[in-house]
Each structure stands twice: as structure tokens, then as C-alpha cells.
Amino acid sequence: xxxxNGFSQEPPEIIxxxxxxxxxxxxxxxxxxxxxxxxxxxxxxxxxxxxxxxxVANGLDALEIILRSLGIGPGDQVITTxxxxxxxxxxxxxxxxxxxxxxxxxxxxxxxxxxxxxxxTEQTRAVILVHIYGQVRNMAAWVSLCDSLGIxxxxxxxxxxxxxxxxxxxxxxxxxxxxxFYPTKNLGAIGDAGALVTNSADIAEQARMLRxxxxxxxxxxxxxxxxxxxDELQAALLQVRLGYLDSFTQRRQEIAAxxxxxxxxxAVTLLAAPLHPSEHVxxxxxxxxxxxDQLQGHLRDQGVETLIHYPxxxxxxxxxxxxxxxxxxxxxxxxxxxTCLSLPCQPQLTDSEVGAVISAxxxxxxxxx
Numbered sequence: 001x002x003x004x005n006g007f008s009q010e011p012p013e014i015i016x017x018x019x020x021x022x023x024x025x026x027x028x029x030x031x032x033x034x035x036x037x038x039x040x041x042x043x044x045x046x047x048x049x050x051x052x053x054x055x056v057a058n059g060l061d062a063l064e065i066i067l068r069s070l071g072i073g074p075g076d077q078v079i080t081t082x083x084x085x086x087x088x089x090x091x092x093x094x095x096x097x098x099x100x101x102x103x104x105x106x107x108x109x110x111x112x113x114x115x116x117x118x119x120x121t122e123q124t125r126a127v128i129l130v131h132i133y134g135q136v137r138n139m140a141a142w143v144s145l146c147d148s149l150g151i152x153x154x155x156x157x158x159x160x161x162x163x164x165x166x167x168x169x170x171x172x173x174x175x176x177x178x179x180x181f182y183p184t185k186n187l188g189a190i191g192d193a194g195a196l197v198t199n200s201a202d203i204a205e206q207a208r209m210l211r212x213x214x215x216x217x218x219x220x221x222x223x224x225x226x227x228x229x230x231d232e233l234q235a236a237l238l239q240v241r242l243g244y245l246d247s248f249t250q251r252r253q254e255i256a257a258x259x260x261x262x263x264x265x266x267a268v269t270l271l272a273a274p275l276h277p278s279e280h281v282x283x284x285x286x287x288x289x290x291x292x293d294q295l296q297g298h299l300r301d302q303g304v305e306t307l308i309h310y311p312x313x314x315x316x317x318x319x320x321x322x323x324x325x326x327x328x329x330x331x332x333x334x335x336x337x338x339t340c341l342s343l344p345c346q347p348q349l350t351d352s353e354v355g356a357v358i359s360a361x362x363x364x365x366x367x368x369x
Contacts (some may be wrong), residue, residue: 002304002357005184006348014244018190021236031232033212040235041195043242044179047162050172050197052204055230056211059158059180062196063091063128065228066154066176069206072097072125079119080128080156081111082314082325082333087180088130088156089314089323097125100324101315106332107272109133109286109340113145115326126152131160131170133309134186134252134283135274139165139173146174154178159283161186162249165276171197181238186252186283187245193234251347252282255354259285259343262358267291267366284309285345291366292339299343302360306341313337 025036037055045053056062072078073096080088082101092099102115109132116127127146146153153174157163160170161179171177181193198204206223209216214225260273269288274280286309289295296306313333315323343357 002344002349002353004305004307004342004344004346006346007183009348014240017240018237021240022233025233025236028232033229034232036232036235036239037230040230040239040242043239044195045197047242047245048169048171048177048197050169050177051199052201053195053197054204054207054211055235056194056196056207057228057230058087058192059156059178059182059194060087060091060094061211061226061228062178062180062194063088063154063156064094065207065210065226066178066196066198066203067091067095067097067126068210069203070126070152070175072152075123076125077121077123077324078126078128078154079116079124081130081132082330083109083132083310083336084130084156084314085158085310086314086317086319087158088128089320091178092128098123098324099320100124101330101333102326103328103330104333104336106336108135108137109271109336110135110137112332113138113141115328116145117149118326118328119324120149120151124149124151126154128154128156129174130156130158131163133271133286134160134163134281136160136163136165136170136279137274139168143173158182158185160281161283162245163281164278172199175200176203181234186249186281187238187241189234189241190237191234193230193238195230248347249281251349252345253277253280255345255347255349256280256282256285258354259345259358263287263361265362265364267364268295268361282345284342286340286342287361288336288339289341289366290339291364291368292341294366295361295364296341298364299357299360302356302363304344304357304360306343308340309342310340311337 155177158180176198
């Protein structure tokens with residue numbers, strides 16, 4: 001089976017480096033918020049071209065901490081997309097604010113700025129822009145829109161590690177960006193991990209307090225914080241994997257370029273290609289089709305694993321029943337949830353496996369009307 005992740009195909013040199021990093025942590029006898037975390041934060045900030053990185057337990061916490069660092073809470077509204085992992089919406093709820101869902105652009109899966117504008121009220125404090133599938137687009141327009149509305153632009157970069165537009169890395173366009181290092185991400189830990197990045201010293205200071213029980217000094221608590229600390233082991237392992245991120249991203253882009261060029265089945269629609277390859281790091285390569293279940297079954301029979309990102313729009317989640325949405329509804333998000341399918345695009349795929357995926361997609365013949 002051609003898999004969606006390459007865990008079983010990890011290069012031996014990465015595993016050896018990770019074992020050495022693990023031993024170094026064990027021999028240090030320091031496991032939480034030590035030198036490995038400080039070093040990874042420095043490396044990640046440099047990689048993102050930004051002043052501050054703050055390691056936390058996961059991507060959800062990174063978003064919640066950003067919101068709380070901005071003073072966003074009860075009585076405030078935050079606009080985001082329904083086409084995202086539920087963690088994006090949960091972060092808003094956990095901050096005490098009210099989430100509002102805007103519709104998406106069907107050609108990319110990204111938030112639609114016109115829908116966002118319809119959602120704005122006097123209570124709106126921020127937009128969380130999710131760089132879904134790994135793409136960064138039209139950021140100057142998003143910055144201008146949020147500035148004109150007097151609201152904060154927050155970036156959910158859980159799928160976009162290393163993506164850039166006009167040479168600027170994701171996470172640095174808005175007031176802050178949140179990253180997840182879940183194992184399947186382009187930069188993944190061996191467990192849960194996350195970070196936020198920002199050019200604001202105030203946000204970084206607040207974030208460091210909030211992640212560690214609200215402490216300013218040991219046993220001195222200035223704010224009501226949380227336990228969301230990146231541990232030393234994950235920080236050490238992330239340093240190893242960061243050294244491979246650029247080459248793995250290049251491989252993802254090579255695979256995507258072949259898909260964009262060679263998939264030519266009229267029953268399968270490709271999302272809009274980026275204007276420049278660096279704008280998309282292809283955490284996922286998504287297509288759409290009116291016969292999604294048929295295509296997924298056909299590919300399974302051909303030995304190709306696929307996944308759906310995401311099969312349920314956030315407003316259709318039972319836990320989020322009654323959530324506020326664009327007054328005109330979310331027709332594009334609902335259709336995307338019914339038609340999207342993610343193809344394998346992980347960097348361990350061989351050229352022959354990529355060719356097999358392309359052949360399998362192109363051989364699909366939809367049945368019925």
C-alpha cells in the first residue's frame with residue numbers, strides 16, 4: 001500500500017540522530033523547559049525569520065495562548081474557517097471568545113475574504129487564517145483587510161511549516177502564528193508538540209507566562225495560566241528533524257508538480273496551483289470529485305491510501321451545534337467536505353510510487369449519475 005505517511009520508510013540516519021539526541025537528553029537529567037527547548041525556540045524563530053518562538057505542548061494550546069496573550073476572551077468574537085481541524089475552533093472556545101465561521105474559496109480551500117467581511121461585527125477582535133494544505137496566498141490583502149477593520153490577524157500554520165509568500169515566512173504576516181508539530185506534520189515530533197511565533201516581545205512574554213501556570217518567577221503567578229510546556233525530548237528531536245525540513249519540502253513540491261502536470265482525469269478537479277512553488281509546502285495534496293467515495297475505493301483497490309481533510313465542516317460537528325456562521329451560509333465549505341480527497345504526498349515516496357498514484361487516479365471511471 002502506498003501510504004499517506006512515511007513513518008516506516010524513515011531514513012536510517014534520521015533514526016540514528018534521534019537516538020543520539022534522546023540519549024543526550026536522558027544523560028542531561030533535565031526534562032522540562034531546559035536548554036533543548038531554548039535552542040529549538042532559537043532555531044525555529046530563525047527558520048521562520050521572526051523574533052520570538054515559544055514552545056508549547058501542542059498546536060491547539062499555541063492558538064489559545066495567542067488569543068489570551070492578546071486579551072481576547074468573553075464578549076469577543078473570532079472569525080475562522082469551517083474547513084480545519086476542530087482544534088482551531090476549540091482554541092477560540094477555550095479562550096472564552098465566540099467563534100464565527102466564514103466560507104471558503106472553493107478553488108483553494110482557504111478562507112474567503114468577502115465572507116469574512118460579512119461576519120464582522122462590533123465584537124470581532126481577530127481572524128484566524130488557516131493555511132490549509134500548506135499554502136500561503138494573498139497575505140498582503142489579508143494584512144490590509146485586518147488593518148482596515150482594526151482586528152488582529154492570527155495565522156494557524158499547523159500545515160504550512162516553511163511556506164513563504166514573496167520571501168516572507170508564514171507566521172510572520174499577522175500578530176502571531178501557531179504551529180503544531182504533531183507527528184504527521186511536515187515538521188513532526190515523536191508525540192505532541194507545538195510553538196507560537198511572533199515579532200511582539202509583549203506577546204512572547206505573556207505566552208511564556210501562560211504556558212507555565214502564569215508564573216513570572218518560581219511560585220509567583222501573575223496570571224491564570226496553564227500547563228503547556230514543550231518538553232526537552234521533543235525539542236531535541238525537533239532540532240534533528242528541522243535539519244531535514246527543506247529537503248523534505250522540496251520532495252513534496254516535486255511530487256505535487258507531477259500531480260499538477262500529469263493528473264488529467266476529467267472527473268477529478270485539482271485545486272489552484274500556487275503562483276510560486278515556495279507558497280505551497282504540500283502538507284497535503286487535495287483534489288475534489290463528485291464521486292469521492294468511488295474514487296477512494298478505486299484507489300484503495302489500486303493499493304493507494306487516501307484520507308479526507310476534512311469530511312465534516314466545523315458547523316456540522318455535534319460539539320459545535322449552533323455555532324455562528326456567515327449570514328449567507330457556508331455552501332462552499334459544505335461542498336468541499338463532501339468532495340475533497342487527499343492523495344499521498346509524503347517525502348519518502350519513490351518516483352515509481354508517484355507514477356502509480358497518477359496512473360490510479362487517471363484510470364478512475366465514475367459510475368452512476
